[in-house]
Amino acid sequence: MQRNNERFVERLPLVLDRPVYAYVFTALFCVGAMALRFAAKPLLPTGYPFVTFFPAVILASFLFGVRPGMFAAISCGMLSWYFFIPPYRDLVFNPAVAVAMLFYTGVVVIDITLIHFMQRANYNLAVERERSRALADNRELLFRELQHRVSNNLQVAAAMLGLQRRHIDHDAARRALDDASSRLALIGRISRALYDPSGAGNDMRAFLVMLTEDLLAASGREDVHISVSAPDGLMLDPNITMPLALVVAEAVSNAMEHGLPDTSGRIHVQLEQSGEGLSLEISDDGRGVASDFEIEAGPSLGLRIASALASQLGGRFALLPGPQQGAIARLDLPAACV
Incomplete structure (x- = not known):
């Protein structure tokens, strides 16, 4: 409703198909004002000849x-002079009439002038708003095209690594290329889904649900169930969300590969916000890890990448044994990241 009112005001003054219609409606306004003044005459004290004409x-x-405003001002002035300024129905000009008409003229001139400048300013504002809207549309289009090209380039790089893998016989090198290819493809998918040209960020719960579903579909595992819990409406800057998403991807992939390699199970992703910052936990009910497990000393490159990403954000990443079974990958970020 408010937006409709704004659009109506932006179109003022109205440009009718025939300008004569504006004067016809203006004349009707003047006649209506005169009729209202006659109806209010018994209720008003002596004087106030212009009260309904303004x-x-x-x-x-x-x-x-x-122009229609000036026409209304002249018409209403003459009607009020003729019918409501004594001597009535006799256009006598005397000092009292001169003072009354001078007062009336000053008021209507100020009214018309203010309305004119207001409408000019409103018109300029509407033009600038339309120009800004066009620029915003172009910006969004260019941004989406850029993100599309970046994502495509990452996908191409991942495909090239996959092709290069066919010419390598060493198992460790093949696995390294597979990991690099999958990570590049994942970054491309995250980049395409994550960045918003408005810079407003993403709802983290919806984003984590989409990300975990994508990871589960890419793994081909149908015996693993992934659940997500996060505060409703939590929005983070893309510069924070991208490394956080990569940490989630590495932790979930590690849980499926090492915690649940050949058995069914559950993985739960939990994101919490507090005054101290953000805490992210990815827990599973798989094999678990030793109590003295250290990421830097372990064989997993993905966990070391997650630890490095956490350090870049000023946080800490750790892989801990679960309270009963399984493992918990925990990421703690300071309040400055929120």
């Missing part, structure tokens, strides 16, 4: 512009 002038100027 709104007619303002309304005509507001709706139809300066």
Whole structure:
């Protein structure tokens, strides 16, 4: 409703198909103002000849512009002089009439002038708003095209690594290329889904659900169930969300590969926000890890990448044994990241 009112005001003064219609409506306003003044005459004390005519002038100027407003001002002035300034029905000019008409003229001139400048400013504002909207549309289009090209380039790089893998016989090198290819493809998918040209960020719960579903589909595992819990409406800057998403991807992949390699199980991703910052936990009910497990000393490159990403954000990443079974990958980020 408010937006409709804004659009109506931006179109003022109204440009009718035939300008004569504006003067016809203005004349009707003047006649209506005169009828209202006659009806209110018993209720008003002596004087106040212009009290109902001012709104007619303002309304005509507001709706139809300066010229119909001046027409309304002249018409209403003559009607009020003829019918409501003594001696009635006799256009006698004397000092009292001169003072009254001078007062009336000053008021209507100020009204018409203010309305005119207001409408000019409103028109310029509407033009600038339309220009800004066009620039925003172009910006969004260019941004999406850029993100599309970046994502495509990452996908191409991942495909090239996959092709290169076919020419390598060493198992460790093949696995390294597989890991690099999958990570590049994942970054491409995250980049395409994550960045918003408005810079407003993403709802983290919806984003984590989409990410974990994508990871589960890419793994081909149908015996693993992944659940997500996060505060409703939590929004983070993309510069924070990208490394956080990569940590989630590495932790979930590690849980499926090492915690649940050949058995069914559950993985739960939990994101919490507090005054101290953000805490992210990825827990599973798989084989678990030793109590003295250290990421840097372990064989997993993905966990070391997750630890490095956490350090870049000023946080800490750790892989801990679960309270009963399984493992918990925990990421703690400071309040500055929120």
